[in-house]
Amino acid sequence: MDEALKIVNDIKKGVVKPIYFLYGEETYFIDKISSYIADNILSEEEKGFNQMVLYGKDVTIDDIVGNAKRYPMMAEKQVVIVKEAQHLSRSIEKLTAYAENPQMTTVLVICYKYGKLDKRKALYKTVKKCGVLFESKKLYENQVSEWLRKTLLSSGYSISHKAAILLVEYLGTDLSKINNELDKLKLALPEKKEITPLDVEQNIGISKDYNNFELKKAIGERNVLKATKIINYFAQNPKDNPFVLTVTLLHTFFSQLLQYHGLRDHSPKNVASSLRINPYFVGEYQTAARNYPMKRVSQIISSLRELDMKGKGVGSGKVEQADLLKELLMKIL
Structure with a gap:
């Protein structure tokens, strides 16, 4: 940058x-x-x-x-x-x-x-x-939020931390794709405004309450009720919440959690650096590590790989997304 x-x-x-x-x-x-x-x-x-x-x-x-x-x-x-x-x-x-x-x-x-x-x-x-x-190197996920903030600041806007994370979680690390969505926000919102999760929801179509960011957090906390509500929302809105994206993000989360268990130094700075995550998320990994021991994390990663293959139709017939999501939640929680 x-x-x-x-x-x-x-x-x-x-x-x-x-x-x-x-x-x-x-x-x-x-x-x-x-x-x-x-x-x-x-x-x-x-x-x-x-x-x-x-x-x-x-x-x-x-x-x-x-x-x-x-x-x-x-x-x-x-x-x-x-x-x-x-x-x-x-x-x-x-x-x-x-x-x-x-x-x-x-x-x-x-x-x-x-x-x-x-x-x-x-x-x-x-x-x-x-x-x-x-x-021109690909930015890591923890770098994209900072790039997003600086890009908006140069245009006279600011963005809340949660709104930035929400955009990155939903759009990934493709900067051109994110920039296109930022242009939409800037057209819809007045200058010098802080962009909030509600602005993102209303102008880009990402739910501020029912998204992969909130699902990951709920699963890490073993909040069964909240995770079930999000899964049900995904099942009712499959086009906006493709199963392949959900299973991929959760696989990444648990792979990083496995890495977290292997760290000797669990200080926030070292965790953020080693896992290449935004420091904002370190607390989530600390909580998830208490809820999921290393052996259990390994089992979950294996289950997520199987579900990913099943979702792509490998080794099985066509399975409805609602059924895949329920199975995913059951195998994790």
Whole structure:
């Protein structure tokens, strides 16, 4: 997050490099940086002749180099953006020759999503000397909430801790997906407002009381009544609460709980760091560990794997989601 912000801030200050090689699993930051360059290096008048977007599946390295070596027309620089450059993975090293002597009036942006550059090879070492290498890594769940908070803060909003956790629990760690939902919230709500779980429920359709976040908490506390109410709600609203998502989140929870039992240091700081969870959740794991001994946790993990297979129709006929949910609760509690 901070590295992406530094790249943007450097460009704002006029520090523009001839090559930006953006790669990695998290597409959100790659898109944000490339979009910023596309929007801000050239004026609207200059873009017509001096800004070009190429696609990796349609071009060769020679095509990219040929365009990059052109001189700008009536402008100080030209911008060449190569999207979907991962399609050139077999020939990407051929870009080394250009990187060794780049056209200084060209800003070449390579968007190499889902892939990695071999740090031992020439292209990585050469671009590192003359340009910017940016690896866009997937954020862990405990990092996404902080990213979400900062993103909203930059737009004049704040968000309650529970609302942030609710969004991450429901949407996962796909930043582009979360950002789309945040845009919906910002359209519906006035600026300088703290976004609450109720706002999330009313504008995104996630129930603030009946969701996987609350189910996990109820199960950890062995609160049978609350867990049963949530399961019944899921059974009545199967499209909004798919079984595969519920069983996956609970499997992750109990796998982390097993890891918790294996820790020698159960201080909140160490637990949050070791399990890669938000410190807000540490208390839930402490409570669950008292309710579920290590041996019982292992049994539950095994049962969840069986239920996951059953939910996918492996080794059995089609089973209704309501029946799967009841069986899940029975085997855990």
